[in-house]
Amino acid sequence: MASNFESSIQRGCDFIHDFSCSPCEENGFNTEAHHYCTQCTKYYCQNCVSKHNGLYQKHAVLGRKEVNKWESAPRVVDALERCGMHPGEALKLVCGDHDQLCCSVCVAIDHRQCSKIQHIPDVAKGVQRNIEFQQIPKKIAEVQKQFEKMKEARLKNTTSLKKTRAAISDEIKTIRKRINEILDKIEKTTLQNLDGMIAELEKKLKKDIETCDKMTIELQNMIAAFQTKAKSSESKSYIAYRKSQDMISQANDHLRGISIIECYNVTFQANNLIEEILSSIKTFGSIEEQTVMTKQREDPLADPSHVFSVAEYKEYHVKMSDDKYLCYIHGVCEMSCGEFVIADFNNCKVTLFDKEFRMLDHCVVPEYPWDVCHIGGNEVAVCVNSELYFINATKGRLVTTRKLSLTHHCYTAAHHGGQLYISSGTALFIYTISGQKVKMLYENKSGNWTVRKCAISNDGETIYITNNNKHQLITLDNNGNQLAVLTDPDMKNPTGVHVTATGHVFVCCCGSNTVLQVDKDGKKKLATLARKDDGMSGPSGLFFSSRTSSLIVVGEKDTLLVIKFI
Incomplete structure (x- = not known):
């Protein structure tokens, strides 16, 4: 049939x-x-x-x-x-x-x-005798159970989000309280300065008034004495005459000294920078959605020991038409929206690029920019000698919002957990985001570039430092204790270091023109990913984009190199 x-x-x-x-x-x-x-x-x-x-x-x-x-x-x-x-x-x-x-x-x-x-x-x-047919109810029950577990997990997630909202709200209130305390302190200091100045001027006015009263009395006494002596002998009249002249001369001196200042006044010039900074800041901090993906065993990127294989090398031109000098890009970072920011040392510029590395905007900084790091959302921090400039990238435009002045050089910056890790070249400091020094975490004075750049692991437990002077990668714990020191023939004058969210560590070296992958413990090299023949020329900074599974490397060239991984 x-x-x-x-x-x-x-x-x-x-x-x-x-x-x-x-x-x-x-x-x-x-x-x-x-x-x-x-x-x-x-x-x-x-x-x-x-x-x-x-x-x-x-x-x-x-x-x-x-x-x-x-x-x-x-x-x-x-x-x-x-x-x-x-x-x-x-x-x-x-x-x-x-x-x-x-x-x-x-x-x-x-x-x-x-x-x-x-x-x-x-x-x-015969379908009813088929084993797969007979197992259908069991399979449906298993899937149904998974949905029930998923629902339970989502309900717990909903509860945790409410708790997170409350915690962040408390943190915002704490920030607001600290800001109010800072403003109260600024107000108190300003009023103290005002009161001190008024008191000093009142003291001067009181002194002038006392001089006027004293001289008035002395002149009245002199007139009375002169009138009396003028009717006596000529000798006494002469003495009265001379003393009167001295008194008049002294009185005129006092008048001239007092009359130089017609009156005392106090003016107030408001510090508009405070209002400008507060007006430019839209929120107390960046609020970002964090999606924790279910770990898949077959995903190699989730394994920190996975050794990357290069699919291709591709260069992108970054030199602008008005650049006077060869680009020397010391730093690069990617923002949450997928746009990139680079710091061009030679041309004193910070440049914004879209996802395809097309230039969107740039801004000039007063001196050589040594590094740039992502703070959160659309905000980056740029190291300029002993200052840290905070720049927002909004709708394809770069806007400087504020700056921090430090007591030492600022050659590199990294952000983690609301704190800034800043290198002076020989030491690594921790600062609050508002610029208050927390502590010096690590120091090595054996050379000029013993702390060139740094990177912090996603959990904040491990810190990687490039020692350019000694050709080393130093690994520290979060208390500054040294955990490991790595050297390798391919690691000459290491400059940039970057660690991904999943623990993969990359290092670029300007002396050997190489890019290396290092294990998460910082004890051994896993692979040399790029050499001079692949387009390396004085690499100074690098950043891994999880969005495109590629490594962006910058250095002493008018181009940046994108290493695409398989």
């Missing part, structure tokens, strides 16, 4: 009936219906209708002449057997070419050219 049915389909679907006999179909036969019972809502062939009529003599049975009434009659199809594409049709066929359940309409429209159309009753024979 199946072979006859298949051959009939190939000849134009002659045996795909518009209405099939319901009892025959239930027994695995494909028979055309000639009758329809409105009470049973079933179709019957000539053989089956006689049995039906014998049992249900009072049922209204319609023949082929009234087939138009069949179409308008309700056709009840079990939900499980209903065609997804044509809900009014029952699933009766299977297309082997597409491994798809079909109704007669599906076959007529979409599967006319298919060669493996079978009737479901033929395919379904």
